[in-house]
Amino acid sequence: MQDQLIAYFSAIMPLTAEEIAGIRESMCIRTFKKGTVLLKEGQIAKECYFVLKGCVRQYYVVEGEEKTSNFFTENQWVVSVNSFMNKTPANHYFDCTEETTLVIGTEQKENDLYSQFPKFEKLARIALEKGFGEQQAIVATRVTDSPEQRYLQLLTQQPALVQRVPQYQLASYLGIKPESLSRIRKRIALKAKAEQ
Structure with a gap:
């Protein structure tokens, strides 16, 4: 499973054997049970995650009702950006909708890698920009597309997700x-x- 994250980074830019060894050394991989809450509203995010397997x-x-805003699956980053970077309380939750295996990152690990391999700062920026672009596209569909168009798009882009998450969560994600x-x-x- 370690190779998944290496492959993700290598697709962004080539890595040396030393850099690959550095990533492997710093990697902390854990598997969480379905239903595990990784982050609660009001907590300050101290970790970020890369999904190896799961969701x-x-x-x-909102007024006692859960409103799903996103699902993160294999090869996606799960980061409460504002909370993690600015040390402010999160206004949302992260939970595992199925048994999920994650690479866990912390600010300390990130900084250690940056000082050992300065090129990783650029790598992290490109990965963050990619993730931000994906999120912007999702937000845009909420404004421009009908629920049916959003569902059809989901069937095209993430067909497996439709089978993996409960219908009520999927409906909430689509805003219906x-x-x-x-x-x-x-x-x-x-x-x-x-x-x-």
């Missing part, structure tokens, strides 16, 4: 009620049947 959900609690998601699924199935 982490980000959600907010579970009944509306059922109607959208039926409509899509009927359309597909009619086109056969």
Whole structure:
């Protein structure tokens, strides 16, 4: 599993054998049970994560109701950016929707790698920009697309996610009620049947 993170970084820029050894040395990998809460609202994030296997959900609690804003799966970073970087309390939660294996990073580990390998600062910046771009695209679809368009896009971009998370969480992520998601699924199935 260690090779997954190495492959991720190597796709951004080539790494020397020494740099690969440095990453391996600093790596802390842990597996969390389904339902484990990694971060609670009000806590200051002291860790960031890279998903090797599994799924982490980000959600907010609004008037007692959970509102899902994101799912992070294999080869994605899970970071409460504002809380982690500015040492401010998080306004959301991270939890594991299934058994999840993560690489755990801390500020200290990050700084140690930067001082040993200055090139990693650029690597981290590129990875952060990539993640930020993905998040911006998700936010944009919430403004520009209908729930059905968002669901179809999800089926295209992350088809496995539809099978991996409960329907009520998926509906919340799409900004609709579970009944509306059922109607959208039926409509899509009927359309597909009619086109056969």
